[in-house]
Amino acid sequence: xxxxxxxxxxxxxxxxxxxxxxxxxxxxxxxxxxxxxxxxxxxxxxxxxxxxxxxxxxxxxxxxxxxxxxxxxxxxxxxxxxxxxxxxxxxxxxxxxxxxxxxxxxxxxxxxxxxxxxxxxxxxxxxxxxxxxxxxxxxxxxxxxxxxxxxxxxxxxxxxxxxxxxxxxxxxxxxxxxxxxx
Numbered sequence: 001x002x003x004x005x006x007x008x009x010x011x012x013x014x015x016x017x018x019x020x021x022x023x024x025x026x027x028x029x030x031x032x033x034x035x036x037x038x039x040x041x042x043x044x045x046x047x048x049x050x051x052x053x054x055x056x057x058x059x060x061x062x063x064x065x066x067x068x069x070x071x072x073x074x075x076x077x078x079x080x081x082x083x084x085x086x087x088x089x090x091x092x093x094x095x096x097x098x099x100x101x102x103x104x105x106x107x108x109x110x111x112x113x114x115x116x117x118x119x120x121x122x123x124x125x126x127x128x129x130x131x132x133x134x135x136x137x138x139x140x141x142x143x144x145x146x147x148x149x150x151x152x153x154x155x156x157x158x159x160x161x162x163x164x165x166x167x168x169x170x171x172x173x174x175x176x177x178x179x180x181x182x
Contacts, residue, residue, distance in 0.1 A: 032061035033135040034105070038125065040068040040147060041089045044140035048167040049093040052138040053100045055165065062103040064132050065090050066125070068147060071113035081106040107132055111146075121146035122155035126162070135162050142169040 037052035039045045049065075056063045067089035072078060079085050086106055087094075097104050109128045112120055125147060129137050137156075139149040149166035156164045 032059070033133055034062045034064040035059060036064040036066050036107075036129045036132070036134040036137045037093065038066050038068060038109075038137060038139045038143065038147065038152075039089050039093055040140070040144050042140070042144070044142055044167070044169045045089075045092045046096075047170055048138050048140050049096050051165060051167045053096060053102060055136055055138065056102050057100065059136075062105060063097060064105055064107055064129070064134055065093055065097070066107045066109050066128055066137075068125070068144065069108060069110050071111045074113075078110060079108055081108050083108075105132075111144075116146075118146065119151060119155045119158070122152045123159070125152060126155055126159055129162060136165060137162055138165045138167055140169060141166045 035052050035056040037045075037049050039048065052063055067081075067086040069079065069085060069089065086108055090106060107128055109125050112124055116124075126137075137152065139147065139152045141149045143149065143152075149164060153164045153166070156162060
């Protein structure tokens, strides 16, 4: 017999659950897998977080905020999930998460340096989500190159999971209305 594949340990703090949800049955509780929201420090982060909050609330699980940061300089140390850079990327999301009252945790994904192929960045993002036990990722349709919803869906299909949901970008509206004709 072959040994089951080694599953990386869950990062510290990833087991947070939403305590406002009741267990699924008497004496039993269903596993609560986090729903991941991929945040790339863009205006499109708002619909991504709102869709992820709806999914996490419906599933009764916590929310994982994955901050996409630039590639690391050779020899540099990866930033921890509680660093200022991660809080800056998650800045648009945190007020909405707090209003929803859903348990959340943060993770960091550094984009690969150089050429990683069309699906290279998406594969790395899926690796981070799987390490935290996510069953669903919410990604923007117009995300950064290599991390848009279509590319991440392709990588997830090749890999065999997790499920990827696409969030539509925010429609553009002018900031000020034009002056009426006189």
